Amino acid sequence: MKVVISIGGSVIASPKPNVNYIKNFSQLIKKLTTEGHDIKVVVGGGAIAREYIQALRELGASEDYCDKSGILATRLNAMLISAAFGVYKDIPEDLNIKCSDIFIIGGIKPGQTTDAVSAEIAAKCKADLLINATNVDGIYDSDPRKNPSAIKLKEIKSEKLIELVEQVHKAGLSTIIDPVAAKIIHRNKIRTIVLDGRNLESIEKAIKGENHGGTLVS
Numbered sequence: 001m002k003v004v005i006s007i008g009g010s011v012i013a014s015p016k017p018n019v020n021y022i023k024n025f026s027q028l029i030k031k032l033t034t035e036g037h038d039i040k041v042v043v044g045g046g047a048i049a050r051e052y053i054q055a056l057r058e059l060g061a062s063e064d065y066c067d068k069s070g071i072l073a074t075r076l077n078a079m080l081i082s083a084a085f086g087v088y089k090d091i092p093e094d095l096n097i098k099c100s101d102i103f104i105i106g107g108i109k110p111g112q113t114t115d116a117v118s119a120e121i122a123a124k125c126k127a128d129l130l131i132n133a134t135n136v137d138g139i140y141d142s143d144p145r146k147n148p149s150a151i152k153l154k155e156i157k158s159e160k161l162i163e164l165v166e167q168v169h170k171a172g173l174s175t176i177i178d179p180v181a182a183k184i185i186h187r188n189k190i191r192t193i194v195l196d197g198r199n200l201e202s203i204e205k206a207i208k209g210e211n212h213g214g215t216l217v218s
């Protein structure tokens, strides 16, 4: 299977780099690759992105400038994953490259998050599955951090997902999937699973078609 995994910065660094997790994550990807899967990894910015965005905003920076700092944070985190594979190349800065050359990447342009980068790669490379591995265990009918009685959804239609996350992008915006990504997923009918990336077993289960405990976007 061709799979794009969008791994949240909050999963690989919370807030400092989780070296053990990163090692185990890379072991899993190596194992899945040996089993014949073609995996591409998109890395998020997490706490470091949010801290810089907040500081820049307080300093009066434009949204565009804040986004650019977030992108740098995603590339910094992507370097951690790359190093775990013994790959010391520069992290690609755009998608004007062949699918076969995309392996580990972070953010690419202002106005979105790495959710959108992963959806774009999934569309461009005709992936069978997009996994959004985050620090929440799926998509809820409302934000579970704000509403304790929010209900987790086993499945959601992509047009409903667009309604759920409908808002304008802002640097550091925190929605389960960013609105730009939701539209790309819907337009390209990308099979997407949102799951708890802290649990590596659920990433493996999602790829193997087993019960992953997350939410399927269909």
Ligand code: UTP
Pocket (backbone or CB within 6 Å): 007, 008, 009, 010, 011, 043, 044, 045, 046, 047, 049, 053, 066, 067, 068, 069, 070, 071, 074, 106, 107, 108, 109, 110, 111, 112, 113, 114, 115, 117, 134, 135, 170, 171, 172, 173, 174, 175
């Ligand atoms: P993330 O993709 O990490 O956003 O990008 P996130 O939703 O906060 O994800 P987690 O916490 O890693 O799970 C961080 C910020 O970087 C900018 C945006 O401001 C985003 O909020 N960014 C990222 C871009 O502007 N363009 C990109 O392509 C990627």
